[in-house]
Amino acid sequence: MYDKIVKKIEEYDDIAIYRHINPDFDAFGSQFGMYDLIKTTYPDKNVYVCGEFSSELVAKYDVLVDYRDVNYSKDVLGIVLDTANQERIDDQNYKLCKEIIKIDHHIVVDSYGQINFEDSTASSASQLVVDLYQNTKLQISKAGAGALYLGIIGDTARFLYRSTDKRTFKAASALIETGIDIVSLYDRMYLKKAKDLNVNKFILNNYHVDGNIAYYILTNEDLKMLEISRERGSDYVNMLSGIEEYYIWMAITENTADQNWRVSLRSRKYPVNKVAEKYNGGGHLLASGAKLQNIEQLDDLLRDLKELINE
Numbered sequence: 001m002y003d004k005i006v007k008k009i010e011e012y013d014d015i016a017i018y019r020h021i022n023p024d025f026d027a028f029g030s031q032f033g034m035y036d037l038i039k040t041t042y043p044d045k046n047v048y049v050c051g052e053f054s055s056e057l058v059a060k061y062d063v064l065v066d067y068r069d070v071n072y073s074k075d076v077l078g079i080v081l082d083t084a085n086q087e088r089i090d091d092q093n094y095k096l097c098k099e100i101i102k103i104d105h106h107i108v109v110d111s112y113g114q115i116n117f118e119d120s121t122a123s124s125a126s127q128l129v130v131d132l133y134q135n136t137k138l139q140i141s142k143a144g145a146g147a148l149y150l151g152i153i154g155d156t157a158r159f160l161y162r163s164t165d166k167r168t169f170k171a172a173s174a175l176i177e178t179g180i181d182i183v184s185l186y187d188r189m190y191l192k193k194a195k196d197l198n199v200n201k202f203i204l205n206n207y208h209v210d211g212n213i214a215y216y217i218l219t220n221e222d223l224k225m226l227e228i229s230r231e232r233g234s235d236y237v238n239m240l241s242g243i244e245e246y247y248i249w250m251a252i253t254e255n256t257a258d259q260n261w262r263v264s265l266r267s268r269k270y271p272v273n274k275v276a277e278k279y280n281g282g283g284h285l286l287a288s289g290a291k292l293q294n295i296e297q298l299d300d301l302l303r304d305l306k307e308l309i310n311e
Contacts, residue, residue: 001115014045022262034129105119106284117132121165127152279301
């Protein structure tokens with residue numbers, strides 16, 4: 001598989017790299033990491049990163065990227081990372097690519113590439129990109145290694161999740177060997193500003209409990225008052241983790257841009273992805289996302305989660 005991917009990369013002068021909408025650390029990490037792998041190894045190739053880059057997370061990566069529009073009049077190879085199905089690819093112009101390589105660690109629901117490197121047991125898409133680096137002649141810069149390390153740390157919550165295994169640590173070790181400063185990288189991810197304490201206080205004072213389910217709701221007005229984006233509003237979901245009585249915990253944030261409510265679901269043992277799929281979402285077994293068309297749907301979501309717990 002590794003050699004097959006490299007051979008395909010070598011066939012093209014123009015390569016566009018995609019990831020999923022509403023990107024997290026692993027989406028950006030695997031995208032920037034793959035960009036760096038190709039540009040470091042083949043500096044004369046035209047490599048593009050595609051999608052929306054307004055997220056606050058982008059500033060945490062220091063890969064030097066040339067943000068240009070893809071010239072689809074040429075034959076373009078598309079590489080899609082961390083994206084289970086085609087509908088979630090950020091930038092639907094990927095359909096203009098001559099061929100697609102999919103690299104993903106979600107449960108397989110749509111093998112949409114001509115080459116599909118899929119492993120749902122891997123901790124992250126970034127780990128799979130490191131596997132490619134370790135098993136081929138591809139080279140990487142320190143900045144690219146840092147991007148992939150952020151991706152792995154983001155999707156494993158610092159090696160805490162069950163998907164973490166010896167392969168994950170082997171990948172992290174390979175990245176550390178490039179000379180990355182992991183203390184600096186952790187600071188980028190976890191150092192907070194004083195105003196974040198106000199968000200913590202608000203959530204702890206206003207979260208809800210329904211049986212063994214805990215959740216908080218942030219309306220658009222709440223987000224403005226707390227001076228955080230919709231995306232940042234979901235980042236606090238694990239404030240409700242680590243509590244013995246809470247089997248499932250959620251962040252629910254109003255998304256005025258799409259006129260819906262974004263839900264981040266987490267659990268230590270219950271497969272929340274099953275329920276998320278009923279609500280226009282999906283993801284990992286114990287960490288998924290969903291959408292509510294209106295807040296009134298929350299009652300239905302809570303009922304389905306209780307049924308999941310009681311199965």
